[in-house]
Amino acid sequence: MTAARRAVSNRRTRSAPRPPEGTPPRAELARQARTELADAVRIARWADTEGVRGACLPPGDSGTLSAEAAERAAAALELTSHQVQADWDRARLAGLVELHGDTARPGWRLQAWDRDDGAVLRGWVALFDAWSIAHPAPSAFAPGPVAEVVEAVPQLLSLLQLSEGAFLVSALQDLLEQRIAELRTERCEVPYGGGIPEPRAAEAEAEPGEPADAAGMSRGPDAAQAESAQAASPKAESAQAAFAKAESAQAESAKAESAKPDAVKADAGAPAAEGPPSGVLLDWALDALVSVGALTVGDGQARLTPLGNWAVWVKLEQICVAAQSPAGNIERSAEDMLRGCARLTPGPARDEYRAWLAARPSGSAVSELLDAARGDDALLRGLAFEALRVVGAPAEPAVRSVVDEPGLRPYALMWLAEQEGVDPDDPLAVLTREEATWLWIDTAAAVADHGEAPLLVRHLDSAVQGTVPALLAEVRAVGHPRTVQVLVALAAAHPDPALAKAVRRAAFQVHTGEA
Template identity: 60%
Template sequence: MPRRPLTAARRTATTRRSRPPRPPEGTPPLDRLARLARTELADAVRLARWAGTGPGTAGPTGILPDDAAEQAAAALTLTRSQIRTAWDRARLSGLIELHGGTARPGWRLRAWDTDDTAVLRGWVALFDAWSLAHPFLPGPAAGPDPALVAEVVEAAPQLLSFLHLSDEPVPIDTLLDLLRQRVAELRAERHEPPADAAGDEPDPLPALLDWTLDALARVGALRPRDTERPDEVTLTAIGSWAVWVKLEQICVAAQGPAGHMEQSAETMLRASARLSPGPARDEYRAWLAARPVAPAVSELLETARGDDALLRGLAFEALRVVGDPAESAVRDVVDEPTLRPYAVLWLAELDGGDPDTATGLLTREEATWLWIDTAAAVADHGEDHLLVSHLETAVQGSVPGLLEEVRNVGHPRTVQVLVALAAAHPDPALAKAMRRAAFQVHTGEA
């Protein structure tokens, strides 16, 4: 029996992506943008490398303890405040990963000097998390309603889009008017009262806008205020590029072909199963664009935990469209037996690994479990000849070897898969062996 990686079956259902659109005229080339990102994250990279060779202890909450911060500050000739900031940036950009309270270099750090795409993705991850990198601190007095702070964060993409489309410095008063309008829209959508200041209390929105603009400038998305024109702001080159990328993603997502943007993840994935790979990815993008990333990722993973193996595979295909923002959630499920093989392969591909070799990260049992799960999807939703062809993707070198391991792997669909294979296989001897194996698993003889 010819041996092929388990991912071969999935690769037959993928197509080459179309050429990406060109960025606006005047946008620096990617290598120059990557240099800007490397400069912005230089201290975070130094700290991540120190954490990989030094103590690196982060504690269960991921916060760097005072003694470790002191050691890092002395080793890197930075202040403790700079170390705290660099630590947060390293975590948010994927330069540092936490494992059991210990900080280890992330995959992006390993690719930092050679892979411009990894560098830009790391900076965009920090850009997306600007409100976490520089959280709003109200000071000793009581600050604004936390719900209002969350609404300002939710409104920030519209402010950034306006700055990008303006392509010139924008007065802060204009942005404040736009922020008021967007917050009012968000409150109206949720049937909540307006966010006007109550009584003699000052209007909190100007201070929140200042915080937003300052935080975005500190991550490198906005230029520092010009002393001659302090009442205007403008995007940096890399900030404008990042906003353009996100606007392009929204435009593509808005073209969802099947019209399931408002449906559940399960309904959307079932509809996408009938589409060819390209339109299916468009449908994933449209569905993802209609909701916040974190709840969308959680819903996809919850769908993947269900009984339908096809939806499990499709959920991880949709998570491939999500990309980096889903990394933390996928890592959290890597120890769940049902999801582990999919999560391991997903993380390996995110790390830039070759899908054909990523299966080497799975144990033999995990690879066999994944083979059965894929076979269950084919048996439920495919045709007999596809099920027979699926035999070629097994890691075992023969059908008897496959059957020996399948009987012991403990997949809940093993019996149904073996019965379906026996019914579909044209070789009577092999079909008989499969029926016998199915009987042994059913009766507990395996």
């Protein structure tokens, strides 16, 4: 299948990774996710009913509810104002509520909440990705140490997933300190005063090719892909070495725990004295992951919940897929990458998109793809939105922001509709007739530039007008900049002389500005 044929086709083939043995069924995972987000759904539905807007959303306050709106919600839902604000934040992070200017609207996930398990799981994963935002770090600590802990947490999560069981918190503390020391060494930075020791001599001698991170779990919507880039390239034995180190650390911690006097063990559950920043921040990170339903902590041990285990496994699986870049486009710009993928069939092209996206933060990657879509090449525009389908929900805000750009509007509306489960084979269910005609011309331009003449002729069948005279009448009104070139190419390719003549006449009329 040629790249141009791919540009014409509206059907999208998707493949989902199969979860490991022992993972609860998808329906059970969705049930657990619904339970975790039940309070957030409740406040989102209240906001939908009340029509939260204007004074309810103080300007410049990042979408938080006003005190007056929080009090109204608290009275209606029998909650405290603090609980309302917390549930509101979780609803926004999970995509259950969307902010449009001074108005809050129900997100598409809320609309599909009761019928679409996929929407529910994506909503929970969005909250999991934003754990450090959902449960902010103590304000007493500087941003630097907090950022280091956030950057180190993905490796801890990957080791918890690989261990397939409980993990001593004391062992996690040791691993956290080692990881932060490695991060500082990589940046050639002087450690912050106190709190986290410099790496010991034995630890400082990293094995050749050892990965910077063993997993790419996100620290937020943009940080996930950046983590993945670090984890995609190292050798497999490096991850095994990291896991072996973790097991060793856990064994040493268990041994040290058993050697403590009984009096010391008895005090283990008592409030600890103020420790170093790393210890306090590890407690915060674990509490944050517990609060979003990804982790359980008790008796000095941490364990991933079924939801957390599934999410971490999916992200590790994505990293393994992203590491495969047969066409070698991972280091290229978005435009060059898309041009390289134009020669590939859909499956290998998606692998290239995943590898390219894994090598950079999702925010900047999405912006670069949209910039490429704004160019003159219609084929790149279509491929850019194919790549954005691989990004999925994290790209939604950026795609919504370009809906008012004429050149991107039809693609953006179709992309958003597919996220909501609308059939992509029925453009008139999403687009106006004029927008559907504009998209037909743009796709025809891609075919004319990169495809074969017979394919351009067959492209006539996909026009919403149904007849060539109706199509020609409406094509002249939409104002697409490539209309003349498309009509000339279609006239040259069509085997029917009478129809080709009518198409050439329409091209001349568009060129001269005739009605």
